[in-house]
Amino acid sequence: MIKLKQKWKNQRLWVKLTLMVLVTVALTVSVLYLSLTNRIYEATQTQEEEELLSIAEIVAAQPLVIQTLSDGATNLEVQAYANQITETYQLDFVVVMTMDRIRLTHPDPEKINAPFQGGDEEAALSGQETTSIAQGTLGQSLRAFVPVFNAENVEIGVVAIGIKTTTLASIAKKTMQPFSVSFAVSLLFGAAAAIFTAFQLKNQMYNLEPIEIARLLEERNAMLENTKDAIIVTDKDNRVVLSNLEAKKLFQRDEVDEAIVGMPIQSLLPVAQDLNQLVGQDKTTDRIYHQDGVDYLLSTAPITVAKKVIGQIILMRDATELYLLTDQLFNAATYTTTLQTQSHDFLNKLHVIYGLADLEEYEELNDYLGKILEPEQEFSHRMIFLVKNPVIAGFLIGERSKFTEQNYPFMIEVYPDVPPTTDHTAVQCWINIIRFLDQFILENRLADDLQIHFGFWNDRLETVYELQLEPAMKERLTEELHAPVIAQLLKRVDGQLDLESNERRIKISLKTAYRKDGK
Structure with missing residues (x-):
């Protein structure tokens, strides 16, 4: 049983659909055919019963039959008459019997003057016309019994005529032949319709099996x-x-x-x-x-x-991620360019220092050392050494370039050092917030007295901006920092943005999550 179920499950959809439709059509047509066959058989039997009774009444009214029963003995003439009726109406037997159930006629001459068999003639001996199916000397047959009365209306015998049930079945079968052909045609049509329907449904399902459709839906x-x-x-x-x-x-x-x-x-x-x-x-x-x-x-x-x-x-x-990815590529490129420039400048500076020292030009050497140690020139060096994350370092170097283009100072105090991280989302969100703040400062020319503190504490980046602002500008900056885009960025990095202000100065503290490598 288990193997049978498994085999059924493994069948293709069109096979299952064909079998289901075909079985449905076959069951429906078979039930109709059996029901129709039964009704036709019943109708044929009823019709034959009526015809047998009519023929028996004709035989019972014949003077020859009445006279023979009145004499109580058979004769060749009545036997010939019975055989003639049998052939004329295609009957299996015509029996004329006395009230003592003695046959005066029979298709088999040896059974004449023998008792009638069947036991279903009692009602006819009581004066009633009846029909029945019973077992006789010729086998099971459908019989009709009609009582015979003399001139004084006294019952003197019974006429029994009938056909074998096999003959009755043959008649019903002939009647059913056209329906049998229709039944066969219906089955063939049902099979064709089942196959056509199965393939149509399969095509509408893009030739996919149910398990394939389920898998595609889940995927x-x-x-x-x-x-x-x-x-x-x-x-x-x-x-x-x-x-x-x-x-x-x-x-x-x-x-x-x-x-x-x-x-x-x-x-x-x-x-x-x-x-x-x-x-x-x-x-x-x-x-x-x-x-x-x-x-x-x-x-x-x-x-x-x-x-x-x-x-x-x-x-x-969310286009923010696209912006952040672009920034990451730009900052990484800036960081790489700065490293290349520093490596080249470092070798050049070593050659210049070595040359001045070899020529004993100590005054010029002192001036040269003073120039290369100026904060503006050392900013990128300090960012690379103090900020171990190349993306952040590259971003800060790029931001300084924006400020210096407008002749604004951009110095950052970094403490403690910022370690590297693989949490790129936290880095990019921090960059986006700082860029937003720097852009606001540059657009409104607020960088004259800007102080920036940046460091790594307790798995968080802490950034502090301090600058002087007019009350109206404070209100505007506060509104900008509470914009939905900033709130969304802070939510992504579990960030916190605090503002402290007095009459002319504001302090902006930004803390964002930052996991260093190894955690």
Whole structure:
């Protein structure tokens, strides 16, 4: 039984569908055929009973039969008459019997003057016309009994005529022949319909087996739920029909909010008003979309089935990660360029120092040493030695270049040293916040009295900015630092941003998580 079940499970879908439809058709047609056969047999039997009674009544009314029963003895004439009736109406027997059940006629001459057999003639001996199926000398047969009365209306005998049940079955079989052909044709048609239906369904399922469809569905759900991008699928009316976990987090603000499935996409993405034009077009679009202080890369693509566009898929990727990746590449390139420049400059400086010392030009050597030890020239050297993370060091060197281009000082006190890390997300979020702050300072020309402290304490980067601000500018800076994009970055790195201010000065303290290598 177990092997049989396993074998059934391993059958291909079209085989299962064919067998299921074929069995259904076969059972239905068979039940109808059996029911029809039974009804036809019953109808044939009823019709034969009526005909037998009619013939028996004719025989019972014959004067020859009445006279023979009145005499109580058989004769050749009545036997010939009985044989004639048998041949004329295609009967199996015609028996004329006395009230003592003695046969006066019979198809077998040896059984004449012998008692009638069957036991179903009692009612006829009581004056009733009856029919029955009983076992006689010729086998099982359908019989009709009609009593015979004399001129004084006294019953003097019984006429029994009948056909064997095999003959009755043969009659019913002839009646069923057209239906048997129809039954065979129905089975063939059912088999063809079953195979056609199976292949049609299989084609509509892209020739996939149920286990393959289930696997594809599980894989699709896993891909949708585990991706970091928000994914929304809409129908041709631009209503949401599917969304992944990230999309629900983005648009479903809390648990009591209604589900986004079924909502118009325009209610979630105002920019999607332009997406109406995309339905029915075979093209993919990309654009930058700003929502709640965060930039998203919005990609839309049509969903085509049978060469018809039935909807679209929308992917929303946080553009912050793209910005951070670009920054990481830029800072790494800056760091590498600085190392190359320092290596080259270091060799050149050694040659110059060696030459001046060899020529005993000590005054010029003293001036030269003073120049190369100036803070502006030593900034990149200190960043490389104190900040072991090349991305952060490269970023700070790049930020200093922005400040010096506008003739602003940019000096950073680094203590303790910043170790390397593999937590690139924490580094990029910190860079994004600092860049935002530096950009605000440069745009509003607030860098004249800027002091920056930077260090690593208790698995956290601590950055402190101190500068002088007017009250109005303080309020504006405070509002900018509480923007949603800053809050989102702080949340990613378990960060904390504190502001302390007095009449003319403000202190901005930023603490972000930072795991050094090995932890």
